[in-house]
Amino acid sequence: MRILRKYVVFDAPDIDAEASFWAAVLVGTVDNVENYDPGTWRDVLVDGEVVVAVQHAPDHRVPVWPPEGDQEQGQQMHYDLSVARDDVGAAVAEVRDLGAKPLRMAPDPDVRHGFHVFADPAGHPFCICWG
Structure with a gap:
């Protein structure tokens, strides 16, 4: 192929x-x-x-996050965007300014490895990752 x-x-x-x-x-x-x-x-x-x-997709249904059990419309996929650890704050501000909705913010953004979860305008989850 x-x-x-x-x-x-x-x-x-x-x-x-x-x-x-x-x-x-x-x-x-x-x-x-x-x-x-x-x-x-x-x-x-x-x-x-x-x-x-x-x-x-006119009938698009926003995925549910966090995915739980057998939910009818749970997360189907997500996109990870890895950034340098010192760029996390700027990346978070940028996606928020562009219309992303925070779904889960890392409890300690100063850890060596971590991620924040957002939803894009259509509700698809994606992560800003570092480490």
Whole structure:
């Protein structure tokens, strides 16, 4: 098998808001892909390469976090963004400014290894990790 591209695709009811969020977080750009019906898909490119995409999902249901037992809509996947330990505060401020909602903040941000959990505009969990 020869894989030509690999990336995560987020489902979202508002693909422009979701794609803009991830483009800002990943310091990339949004491409309105012409091969798809208008309003159904966006690619997020970093240095000219697709790193994530967003697919229109009008019936998207926000995942439940933290995942518990057999919840009908528990977390299905999440994205980890690793940053340098001394950049954690700036990363947290940046994703919050872009519209991320905190779900779980590490009780001690000064530990050597840790993570904070956020939800993106469509409710997908992601982590800012360090260490």
